[in-house]
Amino acid sequence: MSEVIQKAKQAGTAAAVLNRLTTKEKNDALLAAADALLANADAIIAANEEDLRRGRDNGTSASLLDRLALDGQRIAGIAEGLRQIVDLPDPVGEVLETIERPNGMLITKKRVPLGVIGIIYEARPNVTVDAIGLCLKTGNAVVLRGGSSAIASNRKIVEVIHQALSSTSVPADAVQLIEDTDRASVDEMLRANGLLDVVIPRGGRALIQNVVQNATVPVIETGAGICHTYIDESADPQMAQDIALNAKVQRPSVCNAMETLLVHERFAEQRLLPIAEAMRQANVELRGCARTRQLVPRANEAAEQDYATEYNDYILNIKIVEGLDEALAHIARFGTKHSECIVTENREHAEHFLREVDAAAVYHNVSTRFTDGFEFGFGAEIGISTQKLHARGPMGLPALTSTKYVIQGNGQIRP
Structure with missing residues (x-):
């Protein structure tokens, strides 16, 4: 069994547990993760330096190295982002519409998690934490596939967060990192129907177009920014x-x-x-x-x-x-x-x-x-959608939910 299939299945099992958790249980897990990031900042920075050193050796531009770099201040900002997510309303369970039919049937439209979200992104390790925070808050498990340029940073960040989650109600398997940096792992995620409910790409135009054109899993398209x-x-x-x-x-x-x-x-x-x-x-x-x-x-x-x-x-x-x-x-x-x-x-x-x-x-x-989730008051964002279906613009918590119709009655049958 491939790494992608194995970890997507583990995430699916964890998603069922997440769906039963209260807002407080999810928030407690995010606060534990924020504390763990700060407590392990030196280890994360050391892992990040490994990525930066490799990037410099490969001739990576200064602006891309800036996207990749982590220091104490940036890690503090990332941890603060998790705390801001805690302070935001939990959209799961929100009643969007109530319909009372003449036959006495009551129809309620509610927000529910999407399920298992695959996120494919490039060189910014802060995306790793933002994605985890937003997905867990909305009751979604997440399968992360970052770029090879940030693999050491992402591996350490996920390791720290797994340790933090182990003492909470949120299963650590709700957060999965694909460590295989070969492009084949991306292609496998794009076709993991039945295991991933949606894929969200974050990065440059080439990455986004590859995902949009080749995925059989539903995609929320985030845009390159010209x-x-x-x-x-x-x-x-x-x-x-x-x-x-x-x-x-x-x-x-x-x-x-x-x-x-x-x-x-x-x-x-x-x-x-x-x-x-x-x-x-x-x-x-x-x-x-x-x-x-x-x-x-x-x-x-x-x-x-x-x-x-x-x-x-x-x-x-x-x-x-x-x-x-x-x-x-x-x-x-x-x-x-x-x-x-x-x-x-x-x-x-x-x-x-x-x-x-x-x-x-x-x-x-x-x-x-x-154009930023924080600046719009949404807290950390999962990306900026440039498509017109499901979500558009900075995607905060509500964009990571779907809806469910709950119908209640007292024995109604259709004539």
Whole structure:
């Protein structure tokens, strides 16, 4: 029996136990896990250093190493994330609708766990803990398959959490880590129908497309983030610069960071150069269209493929457009339905943008960096869904539940 099949079956057995636990029992387990992460921070950091050393030897970029790195402060933040999940309402058992039929039959629609969730992700070990916390809170078992670049970190984190769960009502088998880093283990998860109820991919476009195109297990698609900021003609110059800079450099390695800045031609003539200079001071490489390069000579040429690239790095495309319609057309062509922003003082233009852009999150005068479960008040998120069925946008606890109809009566039969 393969590792994937064995661990998925163990998770399925544990899911049946989870379904019977109270909110307090689940919360107590999450608090025990948070305490254990802090108590074992040195061991986790040592394991993480093994991953970082291997990454440096393999030439991994600085931005990806940043996604991978753990220190005491980040581990404290991860543990705090579990405590925030504890403070959130438990959606399981929530009554969404009650219907009383004329024949006396009572129909209640309730939230229930999805069951066993498979999560396939790349280089961020904090995702390991976020996924565990959200899944356990919602009564779901989880089968984790992280990237090879973080295998030592993930192995140690899961080991610590297993030890913590052993003294709680939550079975340790509710958390499974696939340690086989060969791609075949991913392919096996994608076809584990009857063992996994849903698969959620988190990572770059190649990973997500592989999962979406090859899975027979249902998939919740989280999106690669080719995010845009459009600076309209009427934008406040300082606000536009602040938002653009934040969207690009506050943390460029994440999916809600801006990859392309679209600028109205009249705004660009007067105000693009200061923005470009601010980006230069933040060590951002600029790639631009021909008109951009006339105004910003140091910018490199932006090829067609650049506009379709999620850099996750200190690289920014700049394209000058004639106006809102051209900006919308560019976003429709190259966007990934993740997060898009307009900076403008024109209310009509803002409303048109917010209405027309097809994305999970659309912003007016706000950085795209806010597309995040914590920032939306959801607690830690399992991912940001860019599809339109089941869940869209940052996915918190309710997105990890399904529904069940409970029907009660007193002997009704259908005529």
